Amino acid sequence: MNRVILRMVSLADLQQTDMMPGKIGKTAPGCVRRAMETGLNGALALLEHLPTRCVVCEAAAIRSNLCELCLTDLPRLPAVCRRCALPVGTGTLCGPCIINPPPWQSMTCAVPYETPYDTLISRLKFRGHQTVAPALGTLMIEALEKPQPHSAFTHIGSQTLRFPDVIVPVPLHWYRLWQRGFNQAALLAEPLSQHFDIEIIHALKRHRYTRAQTLLDTHDRVANVRSAFRINLPVEGRHVALLDDVTTTCATVAAASLVLLRSGAASVHVWSCARARSKHPSHSQQKKRRSDTHLSNIKNRRLRRQFRER
Numbered sequence: 001m002n003r004v005i006l007r008m009v010s011l012a013d014l015q016q017t018d019m020m021p022g023k024i025g026k027t028a029p030g031c032v033r034r035a036m037e038t039g040l041n042g043a044l045a046l047l048e049h050l051p052t053r054c055v056v057c058e059a060a061a062i063r064s065n066l067c068e069l070c071l072t073d074l075p076r077l078p079a080v081c082r083r084c085a086l087p088v089g090t091g092t093l094c095g096p097c098i099i100n101p102p103p104w105q106s107m108t109c110a111v112p113y114e115t116p117y118d119t120l121i122s123r124l125k126f127r128g129h130q131t132v133a134p135a136l137g138t139l140m141i142e143a144l145e146k147p148q149p150h151s152a153f154t155h156i157g158s159q160t161l162r163f164p165d166v167i168v169p170v171p172l173h174w175y176r177l178w179q180r181g182f183n184q185a186a187l188l189a190e191p192l193s194q195h196f197d198i199e200i201i202h203a204l205k206r207h208r209y210t211r212a213q214t215l216l217d218t219h220d221r222v223a224n225v226r227s228a229f230r231i232n233l234p235v236e237g238r239h240v241a242l243l244d245d246v247t248t249t250c251a252t253v254a255a256a257s258l259v260l261l262r263s264g265a266a267s268v269h270v271w272s273c274a275r276a277r278s279k280h281p282s283h284s285q286q287k288k289r290r291s292d293t294h295l296s297n298i299k300n301r302r303l304r305r306q307f308r309e310r
């Protein structure tokens with residue numbers, strides 16, 4: 001009976017509620033809070049041995065909180081420019097990047113900022129569903145290994161660049177960090193740091209509180225993050241992977257890259273989970289309908305496969 005009850009409550013479910021240790025009891029007395037946290041820690045340790053569910057379709061996950069079908073079938077970016085991660089016809093660089101190159105040396109994005117990734121990233125950022133981070137991290141690793149297996153060097157156009165030796169997550173202002181409780185870029189950096197054996201350093205500081213970029217147009221986004229970053233730790237001579245969750249107009253990564261390069265970084269490679277093709281990829285009702293369709297497609301494919309296997 002206990003096993004049945006435990007299976008009904010997944011680790012992801014607990015993480016998605018305010019029952020997680022550390023979140024308990026802003027109102028409970030200290031001894032009650034400690035007792036509840038001890039009990040929940042034990043339960044969580046037990047739940048870690050139970051199968052997890054896919055963060056997209058809730059089927060049994062096989063790796064990094066993703067199921068077999070989602071790992072193979074979820075959309076990825078098509079051929080993109082290695083400098084701005086926007087679609088490119090032929091070659092590795094687009095025309096605008098050849099004529100007017102951005103300050104960073106390369107940009108790698110894993111997925112298009114569309115369904116279901118926009119929903120996943122929003123769950124991670126705004127609802128604290130941290131089980132999404134390993135799934136997105138796995139897709140980022142796949143994108144970074146795709147052009148060529150990981151080596152000490154990466155080749156872009158005629159350039160040979162050193163692979164990054166340090167990951168710097170785009171920082172949040174301390175007030176937003178306090179409100180959210182975590183930095184989503186730092187969470188995404190963890191699986192990449194482990195996979196590539198690169199250390200994470202918080203070399204940047206967002207010293208000015210900025211409005212959410214999603215609410216602004218291109219011009220205002222640039223103004224919003226101008227002078228928002230300062231150097232926090234030395235990066236002289238380091239090859240930096242600047243990690244962000246979503247790249248839209250590149251205003252944030254441009255401002256952060258310039259600070260890193262002016263502080264002596266040898267190169268900056270932008271690693272971003274999702275790349276938005278338009279300035280405002282937000283037609284929420286339309287996206288909601290697409291999200292529902294995507295989920296039902298996955299369920300239909302699974303049902304068809306099960307039927308064939310019978």
Ligand SMILES: [Zn+2]
Nearest residue numbers: 054057067070
């Ligand atoms: Zn799935």
Ligand SMILES: [Zn+2]
Nearest residue numbers: 081084094097
């Ligand atoms: Zn480009």
